[in-house]
Amino acid sequence: MSDRSIKIAPSILAADFANFGQEIRAVEAQGADWIHVDVMDGHFVPNLTFGPPLVKAIRPHISTVMDVHLMMAPVDPYIDAFAEAGSDIITAHLEAGPHIHRTLQAIRGAGCKAGLALNPGTGLDDMAYLLDMVDLVCVMAVNPGFGGQKFIHSQIDKVRRLREMIGDRPIEIEIDGGITPETAPLMSAAGADVLVAGSAVFKGGSVEDPAPYGENIRKIRMAADGVL
Ligand code: DX5
Ligand code: ZN
Numbered sequence: 001m002s003d004r005s006i007k008i009a010p011s012i013l014a015a016d017f018a019n020f021g022q023e024i025r026a027v028e029a030q031g032a033d034w035i036h037v038d039v040m041d042g043h044f045v046p047n048l049t050f051g052p053p054l055v056k057a058i059r060p061h062i063s064t065v066m067d068v069h070l071m072m073a074p075v076d077p078y079i080d081a082f083a084e085a086g087s088d089i090i091t092a093h094l095e096a097g098p099h100i101h102r103t104l105q106a107i108r109g110a111g112c113k114a115g116l117a118l119n120p121g122t123g124l125d126d127m128a129y130l131l132d133m134v135d136l137v138c139v140m141a142v143n144p145g146f147g148g149q150k151f152i153h154s155q156i157d158k159v160r161r162l163r164e165m166i167g168d169r170p171i172e173i174e175i176d177g178g179i180t181p182e183t184a185p186l187m188s189a190a191g192a193d194v195l196v197a198g199s200a201v202f203k204g205g206s207v208e209d210p211a212p213y214g215e216n217i218r219k220i221r222m223a224a225d226g227v228l
Helices: 017-029 052-061 076-084 100-109 155-166 184-190 211-225
Strands: 007-010 035-040 066-071 089-093 113-118 136-140 172-176 194-197
Touching: 007 035, 007 211, 017 035, 017 052, 017 211, 035 052, 052 066, 052 076, 066 076, 066 113, 066 194, 076 089, 076 100, 089 100, 089 136, 100 113, 136 155, 155 172, 155 184, 184 194, 184 211, 194 211
Parallel strands: 007 194, 035 066, 066 089, 089 113, 113 136, 136 172, 172 194
Antiparallel strands: none
């Protein structure tokens, strides 16, 4: 495998909410590279999930990377709580408020890697003065708020342009939403490093029968790596 082999980050939004600890351990044993944790506030997005206490509770079950995606506004008052909960990466949305520069500074200041997420309708122009402040850019290939939505193809071109903008900076490009074995190679070819997948990883399996998680991860990985 080349250095550019893709990372797969299952989103626990598609796991059994009554059983996060076991679900995380099962999906890591089946080959997950990171665990993607979707925080929704019912305000920035029309759905609610959970907050810092739950993120802290699942932390001991994660032995890879805890990748926390904050779909919330405002973000700044909660950064310390998510950092103290053990986040490795905290990703905030460019659209979440007028002071994203300050938010990214605060995330790094709290000792975490800083991620910047872009909604499908957001262009790359506003990124120019932020590139030296981020460790990850998350390109949403669905409108955030729900799992199991349809992949938006216009985002492939955005990833291609973003890859060019990034140049040789140490920034990972993550894609979130609608990833399947069919869409994974499109994003991988465009320059993605990390693929978040919820429904496509968890479908058909359970903590009692986790082998389908592994098969699903392998299918996405092979499809993505096939084009590297
Ligand atoms: C969407 C979330 C995603 C979601 C992806 O708002 O940020 O992480 O779980 O789910 P799938 O892979 O089912 O599109
Ligand atoms: Zn997400």
